[in-house]
Amino acid sequence: MVAISFLFLVCFFSFHLHAVAQPRNSTIRLGSSLTPTTTGKSAWLSPSGLYGFGFYPQGNGYGVGVFLAGVPQRTVVWTANRDAPPVPRTASLVLTTDGRLILQSPPRRDVYIVTDASQKIAAASMLDTGNFVVFNSDEDIIWQSFQYPTTSILQGQHLSAGMELFSSVSETDQPTGIFRLKMQHDGNLVQYPVDTPDTAPYSYWSSFTDGKGDNVSLNLDNDGHLYMLNSTGFNIKDLNTGGYDDTNRTIYLMKIDSDGIFRLYSYRLDRNGNRSVIWSSTSDKCAPKGLCGLNSYCVDVDREANCICLPGFAPVIEGNFTAGCERNFSSDSCKSDDGTIQYTIQAAENTVWEDNGYSEVTSTTREECDTACYEDCNCEAAMFNDGKCTKQRLPLRYGRRDLSNSNIALIKVGIYSSINEPRKHADEPKDGNGKVHTDILIIGLSLIGFAIMVLVISGALILCSRVFRYKRFSTDSNIRLCEIVAPISFSFAEIVAMTDNFQEEIGKGSFGTVFKGTVMLNGLTKVVAVKRLDNISNQGEREFQNEMRIIGRTHHRNLVRLLGYCHDGANRLLIYEYMINGSLSDVLFTPERRPCWIDRVEIARDVARGLLYLHEECETQIIHCDIKSQNILMDENGEAKISDFGLAKLLKPDQTKTFTGIRGTRGYVAPEWHRKLPVTVKADVYSFGIVLLEIICCRRSVNWSLKDEEAVLEEWVYDRYQAGEVGKIVGEDEEVDIKQLERMVIVGLWCILDEPTLRPSMKKVLLMLEGTVEIPIPPCPTSFFSSI
């Protein structure tokens, strides 16, 4: 989730970046910190925003590492403490003032990220090369992530002698998987399964450069050239020829994948991060040893690896290849005369295995080999190849089908039998064998299906078109202001000074006029928005203060923060943090500023989160009563924040008057307002539904300059939804995920149902927007527009 919202943010920045583009000083100072979610930021980005160091989603929590942040398909390239359990969202990563980089996640012990720095850290930096470096006070690099590769090497990074890359559990799961790639001291670059000795019988790929001396390294250049250098700097082996695009439009990444094959990937930054494999160590998916667990063998079906159990064996864990297979009977005793278990010998042909036979007979026939194993109580399998019979004990390892190899694995298979049948040699084991095949094939196919699903979902992320321009994250001074401060009471004279006698008017809302001002808070000069309330009821000091206390206690990242207030004579003013990017309506309805789809989805979720907090999570439930896109402000990171909450109570009792500005249309106002029915949180849900539709379509809820049937947004959207033409409500030139679009539209339609009780709660809305729960088809509102 964080990854995704992060992406949304990153891509959101792009649309107004030219205004603020400037080289970012990527120095991370002591005292900086990161958290996975909610408050603060989750990553320190490199100056261009291409790489980030920080939290990435891992399992049901977060891991820490360096990732390619500048492409939609966020790829983790380095991980710290890779096999440690994921940390919860409450964790934080701190560059402490005494010069340590630690991961704090109480009650667990603090974990050092930079483990072997002998000196104190003075600063750190995420470089545009993907290297995360830390400096001492002399500005020397004392530690860098490039020295500790995990799965990947990047341009300019080396894999030096003695170092190893380890695959991950899966593409999305970073802990150590089951394969490794080692740059050996003998000059050879070799792939092995994990937990095996560095010897030839275990290797499944090698550069064949042994004997080229110590200190040979694997290198990756800017043009995608992957090659090996010896200690005197001579190129001793090209793995590929290189010569690919070497501009900064393309970046390269070499990675040992979870399937054991190592590949060179290119990411086209000018094509939305389009990733392709431009070289791989092998095209044989079955080459990596250990891909299929014990007692199973790998079969390449349409360039996908499938694992098949030996005859008479069944998977230990259904669907988990690496767990291998076990006998479908207990072989405690091999005595075949007790009348319960009989044996037969079944075969797996054209397969190769690790050879660990205990007895070898040459110049024999297959039948003799069968019999030899059958009659030997210790023999559980035999390999027959070219007149040679090798008796083996289980388990059999590293099996794979190789049609060019005539080796046959002969397996002793037990069959239950109540009568003493004569011993039989089953040379036609096809039934049982065939069934296992089918089972495995089904598992295989469903896995492939799942993989495709994952691909489709990740494909949906590659929607944002402008990815490679960034805005800087909030600076430290902004972080300080996030500290909890109760709203401060100001005198009117102070307000006059603050706003330079109400010089700069920045807006007019239903509650009053808004002015820009500056104020010193906690020793920092802060730009603020000062709202002068016009229509407020004659409340006593106590009620007003009470209301201010409630609002002041309402802290959420999707709510505009109240910094202070003034209650001086007849003057009632509120001081809010200033939102540099104006209101959501400014952003949505100004074509040049229009956020891309992915950002809009995130904005919708931001608003939903803010509203959910008001309705269900803060101390006193707050019904906003005036949710509309003008009341939703955009901060410097493009995050949406709800403003004007809690003000409804301060207004004159005749609240409906507030909404006369949109008379004649339904606008944002729930029908119950017109019907003088009790107003509940569901009125906000209604207004949210309208805002949601505006966010989806980037147009106002009512626009009479459009054709009649399009003028009222909710009617038009509903018609298009009914007609099965949801795609038409967004611009033709816009790339959207149509499934997600439909989902959002349906959520919107649920929210704007006439009957308040039928509308979902904000919690439900958020779950639906996040795709966590199924969304039913909205009820057919025959009286959909009857209440206008």
Ligand SMILES: *[C@@H]1O[C@H](CO)[C@@H](O)[C@H](O)[C@H]1NC(C)=O
């Ligand atoms: C970045 O900021 C640090 C500390 O604020 C300063 O020492 C360094 O010179 C700055 N670097 C650049 C390139 O501005």
Ligand SMILES: *[C@@H]1O[C@H](CO)[C@@H](O)[C@H](O)[C@H]1NC(C)=O
């Ligand atoms: C390999 O490099 C290490 C450290 O850089 C050095 O100590 C060693 O002498 C080198 N060995 C050879 C054979 O060059």
Ligand SMILES: *[C@@H]1O[C@H](CO)[C@@H](O)[C@H](O)[C@H]1NC(C)=O
């Ligand atoms: C590196 O390779 C070059 C060319 O093959 C060779 O002349 C040189 O001796 C090698 N260096 C070492 C340390 O083996």
Ligand SMILES: *[C@@H]1O[C@H](CO)[C@@H](O)[C@H](O)[C@H]1NC(C)=O
């Ligand atoms: C790399 O990017 C920078 C900034 O976007 C640009 O000025 C420069 O020309 C680019 N270099 C190459 C080789 O494309």
Ligand SMILES: *[C@@H]1O[C@H](CO)[C@@H](O)[C@H](O)[C@H]1NC(C)=O
């Ligand atoms: C990515 O690039 C490949 C070829 O390099 C191309 O076939 C494919 O269509 C591209 N995909 C996208 C989404 O641009």
Ligand SMILES: *[C@@H]1O[C@H](CO)[C@@H](O)[C@H](O)[C@H]1NC(C)=O
């Ligand atoms: C084990 O599987 C084989 C087929 O692979 C079957 O013929 C045999 O009856 C099974 N034995 C038991 C004990 O289930």
Ligand SMILES: *[C@@H]1O[C@H](CO)[C@@H](O)[C@H](O)[C@H]1NC(C)=O
């Ligand atoms: C598959 O089995 C192996 C070995 O038993 C285990 O380590 C691994 O976590 C399992 N993988 C999955 C996806 O369950």
